Amino acid sequence: xxKNAPSTDQLKPCNIIFAGRWLLAPLYLGLIPAxxxxxxxxxxxxxxxxxxxxSVDDEALLLGILHLVDIVMIANLIVVTMIGGFVLFVRELPxxxxxxxxxxxxxIDPVTLKLKLGLALVGVSSIQLLEAFMNxxxxxxxxxxxxxxxxxxFVLSTMAVAWIGKALKPTQxxxxxxxxxxx
Numbered sequence: 001x002x003k004n005a006p007s008t009d010q011l012k013p014c015n016i017i018f019a020g021r022w023l024l025a026p027l028y029l030g031l032i033p034a035x036x037x038x039x040x041x042x043x044x045x046x047x048x049x050x051x052x053x054x055s056v057d058d059e060a061l062l063l064g065i066l067h068l069v070d071i072v073m074i075a076n077l078i079v080v081t082m083i084g085g086f087v088l089f090v091r092e093l094p095x096x097x098x099x100x101x102x103x104x105x106x107x108i109d110p111v112t113l114k115l116k117l118g119l120a121l122v123g124v125s126s127i128q129l130l131e132a133f134m135n136x137x138x139x140x141x142x143x144x145x146x147x148x149x150x151x152x153x154f155v156l157s158t159m160a161v162a163w164i165g166k167a168l169k170p171t172q173x174x175x176x177x178x179x180x181x182x183x
Contacts, residue, residue: 088113
């Protein structure tokens with residue numbers, strides 16, 4: 001048998017399926033330019049606000065700032081998805097000897113990741129809702145109703161994930177002790 005040829009153990013279906021997780025890596029890498037697009041959009045909006053500062057009223061300025069916060073929160077959502085998903089489903093990040101280590105990566109599990117994503121969506125939805133309420137005079141009530149409903153769905157689904165995570169906690173602790181991740 002050749003030295004570099006895979007062993008029969010490596011060709012077992014379960015090993016092939018497990019190696020298939022690496023197909024996710026290019027998807028997570030593709031999110032890096034997506035964050036870059038939001039960085040570009042943020043500074044384009046900020047530049048527009050700076051150059052038109054003398055011609056906008058306080059309400060328009062506040063709406064502009066809320067829009068910047070919205071962009072940041074969406075970029076955070078992408079980063080949490082990118083890093084958390086990679087760590088959960090592909091590979092642990094071998095970051096050592098640096099202060100750049102993110103503490104939340106040490107105890108990330110699927111429920112925690114879903115909660116972080118849910119809370120980020122609630123935050124983004126809150127900003128969108130606040131912007132809509134500030135423009136309530138020019139916004140259709142049915143549109144405001146839809147935004148409130150969407151926000152409530154995000155809040156309730158995040159609460160449901162938190163409740164399920166709490167209910168599964170003893171199960172996760174038991175499986176973590178045996179070396180398996182729960183969730």
